[in-house]
Amino acid sequence: MERIFDGGVEEAIHKLENPERVKRHDPAVLFSRVGLRRGQVVADLGCGTGFFALPAAKSVGKQGRVLAVDKTPEMLKVLEEKLERVETDNIEVVQADILSTGIEKGTVDVALMANTFHDVRGGSLKEVERILRTSGRLVILDWKKVPTQAGPLLEARLSPEGVTAILKGRRWRIAEQFDMGPTHYVVVARPPTKRYHADRGAMSSGSKLEKLAA
Numbered sequence: 760m761e762r763i764f765d766g767g768v769e770e771a772i773h774k775l776e777n778p779e780r781v782k783r784h785d786p787a788v789l790f791s792r793v794g795l796r797r798g799q800v801v802a803d804l805g806c807g808t809g810f811f812a813l814p815a816a817k818s819v820g821k822q823g824r825v826l827a828v829d830k831t832p833e834m835l836k837v838l839e840e841k842l843e844r845v846e847t848d849n850i851e852v853v854q855a856d857i858l859s860t861g862i863e864k865g866t867v868d869v870a871l872m873a874n875t876f877h878d879v880r881g882g883s884l885k886e887v888e889r890i891l892r893t894s895g896r897l898v899i900l901d902w903k904k905v906p907t908q909a910g911p912l913l914e915a916r917l918s919p920e921g922v923t924a925i926l927k928g929r930r931w932r933i934a935e936q937f938d939m940g941p942t943h944y945v946v947v948a949r950p951p952t953k954r955y956h957a958d959r960g961a962m963s964s965g966s967k968l969e970k971l972a973a
């Protein structure tokens with residue numbers, strides 16, 4: 760992510776707020792496709808200015824909750840300003856690192872990483888495993904590793920095969936993988952079983968796999 764801030768955080772915010780983004784990856788289409796349901800708890804990890812968090816709050820309804828996690832205060836300030844303007848009381852803004860969110864163990868139905876996994880990679884999975892319910896899912900949406908006008912540097916991106924290799928390296932199970940338009944893909948995965956955790960104790964970071972996947 761630091762790379763996207765090369766132009767400064769203001770420029771990064773400007774890009775995230777571009778209304779044209781909805782044509783690239785419409786949150787409503789994503790949430791319908793992955794079956795986000797009323798009453799669910801979503802952790803939007805690397806939520807930025809809330810492009811996905813706000814529609815997620817609508818999808819899960821009043822009985823559900825969205826935990827909007829980001830480490831960049833400037834991003835969260837924009838999200839908080841939006842929250843003052845809309846009537847939404849089911850979004851909790853959490854300023855934290857994805858590697859250590861402080862979210863209660865085993866409470867999240869859907870962890871979302873939109874345009875963020877290529878930055879945090881396999882090192883983030885231990886925390887995602889901690890916060891997800893055993894029935895939970897991780898939804899990764901990210902830039903394809905092909906030249907595009909916008910988006911992170913090509914060498915900073917991961918292909919969907921690279922993402923699935925990292926996940927499988929930690930015994931995640933791939934539920935589905937699909938394209939979202941010409942620039943993005945989605946990988947949905949289920950966490951390793953408890954039995955695997957018990958057998959293995961602390962799992963490796965998957966860093967070797969990441970080198971292979973890069």
Ligand SMILES: C[S@@+](CC[C@H](N)C(=O)[O-])C[C@H]1O[C@@H](n2cnc3c(N)ncnc32)[C@H](O)[C@@H]1O
Nearest residue numbers: 760805806807810829830831834856857873874
């Ligand atoms: C490209 S932006 C995507 C924002 C949002 N998901 C979207 O698609 O509109 C990536 C976001 O992830 C955040 N981020 C990157 N690494 C992070 C980390 N380790 N912990 C928390 N937030 C992180 C950045 O601050 C930034 O807001």
